[in-house]
Amino acid sequence: xxxxxxxxxxxxxxxxxxxxxxxxxxxxxxxxxxxxxxxxxxxxxxxxxxxxxxxxxxxxxxxxxxxxxxxxxxxxxxxxxxxxxxxxxxxxxxxxxxxxxxxxxxxxxxxxxxxxxxxxxxxxxxxxxxxxxxxxxxxxxxxxxxxxxxxxxxxxxxxxxxxxxxxxxxxxxxxxxxxxxxxxxxxxxxxxxxxxxxxxxxxxxxxxxxxxxxxxxxxxxxxxxxxxxxxxxxxxxxxxxxxxxxxxxxxxxx
Numbered sequence: 001x002x003x004x005x006x007x008x009x010x011x012x013x014x015x016x017x018x019x020x021x022x023x024x025x026x027x028x029x030x031x032x033x034x035x036x037x038x039x040x041x042x043x044x045x046x047x048x049x050x051x052x053x054x055x056x057x058x059x060x061x062x063x064x065x066x067x068x069x070x071x072x073x074x075x076x077x078x079x080x081x082x083x084x085x086x087x088x089x090x091x092x093x094x095x096x097x098x099x100x101x102x103x104x105x106x107x108x109x110x111x112x113x114x115x116x117x118x119x120x121x122x123x124x125x126x127x128x129x130x131x132x133x134x135x136x137x138x139x140x141x142x143x144x145x146x147x148x149x150x151x152x153x154x155x156x157x158x159x160x161x162x163x164x165x166x167x168x169x170x171x172x173x174x175x176x177x178x179x180x181x182x183x184x185x186x187x188x189x190x191x192x193x194x195x196x197x198x199x200x201x202x203x204x205x206x207x208x209x210x211x212x213x214x215x216x217x218x219x220x221x222x223x224x225x226x227x228x229x230x231x232x233x234x235x236x237x238x239x240x241x242x243x244x245x246x247x248x249x250x251x252x253x254x
Contacts, residue, residue: 001251004039006057007048017138018208019049019071021183022111026069029112029243031251046250047085049074055081067092067250071111072205073102092249095227098205110231111206112243118187118215130217133158133195136186136209139166143202146170152197152221160197163189190216197221204228211239 007023027036039045039057044065047053055078068089074082091106093099099108120128133153137144146168153160153174162170165180181189190196196213198204199222207228214220214232222229231239238245 001033002035002037002041002043003250004042004045005036006039006045006050006053008050008052018111018206021208022071022113023048023069025112025114026243026246029247031247034247034251044250047089049077050081050085051077053077053081055084057081058084061088066090069109069246070094070098070102070106070205073098073203090249092246094206095230097203097225097227097230101203101205107249109245109249110211110228110239110242111208112246113208113211113215113239115211115215115240118190118212120187120191120217124191125217128191130192130194132161132193133197133221134161134163134190134193134213134218135170135197136162136181136190136213137164137166137169137198139164139169141166141202142168143200143204144168145198145200145202148199148201149197150175152199158195161193186212187216190218193218195219195221198226199223200225215239 005027039060042064045061047066047068049071066089068085069092086104091104093102093106093108094110096108099106135149139146149160149170150172159174159176162175162177163181169177190213196218198207198210203225205227207226210220210222210226211228
């Protein structure tokens, strides 16, 4: 099957967020017989986040099967492109919460997070002592709930080690900020903490950081606004099977 794989390529500073990581992970898991190609040669089009994509592509989407994998609530893309995709694409959301808040019918398949990278091996479990509480995020908007993390810290008399960058990172007497970390560094960091706290005030359609911390063996403190919580509590096996389930849907007519 010839597939056009369209999505934003990352932030202006060169960093790649959860949406870009997810698209990379799905692409890397493509089964034999999938041929990534240009839009003009494609039989099927898969679209991820598309804030930077020119709505002029719409004529090229007509008469093709279009599958949209939603990473967020799509508040910043071109309205004409969003409207066309809402009406004509097949939709996949990261969680049932995400689907309900977006307001369209579609499948719910979690991102293909590489859980094996985060699960501690036997040597790590034997030699690493866990203690304390941490949080991780791309603190780019107030909906990440930084003030609730600071309140949780004060209420529980517990220092919270904060990793990640952004103007809305947690702050306060009980917060110790460490700044940005790479994906490569993250598993080892999480293995050292007993607890992970993430308390957004806006809907977090999936919450990759929560699932990564869970895979790393941390106790999770979160709320009902995190879509990934559904998978952890109801269908944890779906997290390991996400790539397989995604491609089963894409290739169903292949």
